[in-house]
Amino acid sequence: MINYQSFKKILFKLDPEKAHLLAEYGMRFAADFTPFLLSMIASKYFVADDKLEQETLGVKFSNPIGIAAGFDKNAVMIKALSALGFGHIEYGTITPKRQSGNEKPRLFRHVEEESLQNAMGFNNDGMGKISKRVSKIYPYATPLGANIGKNKTTSQENAISDYENLVKVFSPFCDYLAINISSPNTPNLRDLQNEKFVKELFQTCVKLTDKPILLKIAPDMSEKEAVSICEAAIEEGAGGIIATNTTIDYSLVANPKNIGGISGKALKEKSFKIFKTLAKEFYGKTTLISAGGISDAKEAYDRLLEGANLVQIYTSFIYQGPSIAYQINKGILELMERDGFFNIKEAIGSKRK
Numbered sequence: 001m002i003n004y005q006s007f008k009k010i011l012f013k014l015d016p017e018k019a020h021l022l023a024e025y026g027m028r029f030a031a032d033f034t035p036f037l038l039s040m041i042a043s044k045y046f047v048a049d050d051k052l053e054q055e056t057l058g059v060k061f062s063n064p065i066g067i068a069a070g071f072d073k074n075a076v077m078i079k080a081l082s083a084l085g086f087g088h089i090e091y092g093t094i095t096p097k098r099q100s101g102n103e104k105p106r107l108f109r110h111v112e113e114e115s116l117q118n119a120m121g122f123n124n125d126g127m128g129k130i131s132k133r134v135s136k137i138y139p140y141a142t143p144l145g146a147n148i149g150k151n152k153t154t155s156q157e158n159a160i161s162d163y164e165n166l167v168k169v170f171s172p173f174c175d176y177l178a179i180n181i182s183s184p185n186t187p188n189l190r191d192l193q194n195e196k197f198v199k200e201l202f203q204t205c206v207k208l209t210d211k212p213i214l215l216k217i218a219p220d221m222s223e224k225e226a227v228s229i230c231e232a233a234i235e236e237g238a239g240g241i242i243a244t245n246t247t248i249d250y251s252l253v254a255n256p257k258n259i260g261g262i263s264g265k266a267l268k269e270k271s272f273k274i275f276k277t278l279a280k281e282f283y284g285k286t287t288l289i290s291a292g293g294i295s296d297a298k299e300a301y302d303r304l305l306e307g308a309n310l311v312q313i314y315t316s317f318i319y320q321g322p323s324i325a326y327q328i329n330k331g332i333l334e335l336m337e338r339d340g341f342f343n344i345k346e347a348i349g350s351k352r353k
Contacts, residue, residue: 004321016107016116020318024072027080042083045322047329051336052087054345056287056309057212057239059143059175063087064304064332064344065325068291068312069147069178069216073124075134082142085325088310091134092147093180094170096162098126099152102185102259110253110266114295114319117253118246119260121185122149127169134173146174147216152186159192160204171209179205182218182245184261190218193225195232202236212239212287219244219270219292223277230278240287242312243278244271247292264315268293272303279307283352295320297331304332307349 011019030037052063066088067081075091082089101123108117124130138144148166150159167177179201181192192198198215205213215233217226230241246261253266271292279288283306290308294300295316303311317324332344341347 004323008319008321012109012111015105016109017104020107024077027077031077031079038079038083041080041322042085045083045085045326047085047326047333049329049333051333051342052329052344054309054343054348057143057176061087061143061310063325063329064308064310065300065328066090066145066289066310066312067317068314069093069145069180070118070120071314071317075130078134078137078140078142078144082140084322085329086142087325087329088143088145088175090145090147090178090312091130092124092178093122093149093183094124094127094130094146094166095122095149095151096127096165097151097153098129099123106260108257108260110255110262110264113253113264113266114315115253115262115264115266116315116318117257117260117262119185119257121152122183127166131169131173134170138173143175144173145176145178145214146170147178147180149180149183149186150189156188156191159197160201163201164204164208167205167208167213171211174211176212176214176239177205177209178214178216178242180216180245182216184218184220184246184248185259190220193218193221193229195228198229198232199236202233202238206237214238214240214242214287214289216242216245217274219247219267219274220249223274226274226278227281230282234282234286238286240289240309241278241282242289242291243275244292247271263292264319265293265295268295268299272306275303275308276306279349279352283307283349294328297328297335300328301332301335301347304344304348305351307352309348
């Protein structure tokens with residue numbers, strides 16, 4: 001509907017965070033004041049084909065392409081993102097108390113690598129304001145995930161209480177919850193990625209809700225560590241695994257900053273490697289969501305074949321624009337037809353069968 005590559009030239013002249021805010025304001029305006037425009041967008045960008053439908057996490061997904069946490073931190077773009085054809089939307093990361101995040105600048109582009117580097121620090125409106133906002137639209141036609149994290153000022157000893165409160169508050173307003181202990185932008189948060197903490201965390205949280213709770217992990221641990229931590233979570237009732245968050249492997253881009261995590265194409269191989277390791281262990285035992293470096297239909301399809309029930313994008317949306325979900329979903333349908341799959345359920349995990 002618009003020439004995004006021309007518009008991107010203007011956006012990319014702005015500071016990355018300001019460009020994101022401009023896009024956010026545009027989506028909010030469209031949802032609040034021009035609902036007819038959202039209908040027009042959905043008619044162009046939403047791929048309605050029952051071959052892409054599946055049920056997992058206890059709900060129906062119309063397609064496997066979701067928007068990852070971090071894009072819509074405050075749950076203000078849900079209607080617009082749904083119109084753009086995403087099959088699920090993960091809002092957040094949300095913390096109990098409002099946070100302003102880390103000092104600016106904290107978001108950087110690596111244009112040659114089609115990647116981003118962010119050190120945002122869980123900036124968000126806090127659980128009270130965000131839960132009230134989502135309560136006005138939930139239940140929603142598109143499955144919603146709530147990504148939750150601890151406040152920067154919360155001690156490691158009290159971290160579980162933050163997650164406990166967030167699970168209680170957001171359970172009525174999402175289809176699943178995703179626990180974030182893998183962001184590199186909250187001091188010492190990744191230290192919580194250990195079996196002891198994960199076991200205690202899930203033992204506590206799964207008793208509080210009938211909604212599935214997923215664990216999102218970092219790509220910067222050994223494969224053995226990743227398997228053991230995910231196994232601990234699943235044994236204690238985790239409903240799934242999201243692999244992966246951003247990476248602190250700064251060797252992946254030519255001119256890195258010394259803060260934050262890298263997402264986008266630079267992360268692709270590292271993220272997929274961890275995902276395949278986890279899929280070998282847990283395919284068929286839990287829901288698996290693959291994220292990190294997915295920018296086209298082939299990459300998304302490859303991850304589905306390896307055992308991903310769903311995939312999530314973020315950075316490729318910034319670089320390729322509003323038609324990204326449409327393009328990937330149409331491409332997946334073509335690849336399924338090529339390979340003789342009549343439904344996405346047949347394709348998922350076919351390399352594991």
